[in-house]
Amino acid sequence: MPDEDFLAERFEAQRGRLRAVAQRMLGSVAEAEDAVQEAWVRVGRADTREVENFGGWLTTIVGRVCLDMLRARGSRAEQPLEPETPVPVADHPGPEQDALLADSVGTALLVVLDTLTPAERLAFVLHDLFAVPFDEIAGVIGKSPAATRQLASRARRRVRGAQATETGPARRRELVDAFLAAARDGDFDGLLDVLDPDVVVRTEVGVTTGALAVAKGATTYSRHITGVAVPALVEGRTGIALLRDGRVERTLAFTFVHDRITVIDIATDPERAARLEVTLL
Incomplete structure (x- = not known):
């Protein structure tokens, strides 16, 4: 196992990004801190010798923690996707639209919070805001990459449709x-x-x-x-x-x-x- 001090140092180097992921996911500074701390506990129990992308691995751990926390809120029941549901290619915006969407998503997500299932929220935040591949997100939420892409697509449409106005x-x-x-x-x-x-x-x-x-x-x-x-x-x-x-x-x-x-x-x-x-x- 890696030296604990070395592992802690690597984790601390990623803490800011992990907190940003958790805060976008949960919408709460306090809950984001809890999620990052729980991720550290899980890291301490894991064997990291075979981990090649440490930052990506930590992001998926935080994603799992956030997903558990969102589901524990019990505000909405998740509906399973139908495997034959097509994913519209044109639904994904270009780079400029992606940047604008990422800048505004904090407010937009709060507006549509109750319309997103935990899995939709996780797929959208991890992929659209933090560029986590759908293959990795699929492993977190327990669905296929195609179904995970559709979850993000649904969430993206709802975020775009939110009629939130910017307060300067x-x-x-x-x-x-x-x-x-x-x-x-x-x-x-x-x-x-x-x-x-x-x-x-x-x-x-x-x-x-x-x-x-x-x-x-x-x-x-x-x-x-x-x-x-x-x-x-x-x-x-x-x-x-x-x-x-x-x-x-x-x-x-x-x-x-x-x-x-x-x-x-x-x-x-x-x-x-x-x-x-x-x-x-």
Whole structure:
């Protein structure tokens, strides 16, 4: 077996990419961290001596972990593909369209999240965003390469069809400032003004949905804050950092659709929050 320190060093060199894969797959910073850690546990139990493409091998491991996590959510039952279903060749876009789709997929996936099965999501994210061959993805989801290609094709059509509008940086900052001010003031109606009616809040311990529940939780929590909450970029996403004694103790990363806050990913664990890339605004 390879030296454990050497294996850990190789894994850490891939951690950023693996986290990006998991975050695209799961839509949650906290869950992505959990997925990467679980992948490391699995790597530690595996024999890597015959692995030729270490980065690709790690990507498939993270894919399997994410697939397990998505299926555990139990939000939708997967429907089996019919083996004779043809794959339209013209469905795959050219390089420029691929780049545009990859840039916008974060928001688009959140819009169509409930319309994608775990296998569709995995096939689309791994192939279209991270260039993993369908042959390798097929091994992860337990389907043939042709069926896997069709899964990605279905997901791609749904993503393209999502009618999500882009919220610009200035408007995102306005929404975060308004959210922060309303939470500080206990302004329940002010929070409802910036939250999507079906907003989702995800933390390490669970999920809260709906603007009423989220606004109630935000006003309740704000009364007990002892640190300083400031606007920030959290892993590149506009959000909020809670500082205590100058250190990041908690982060909120927002996703915006139609000029409303649709998803809030909260890292509540101080150690996890400290590992995130946070830039104060």
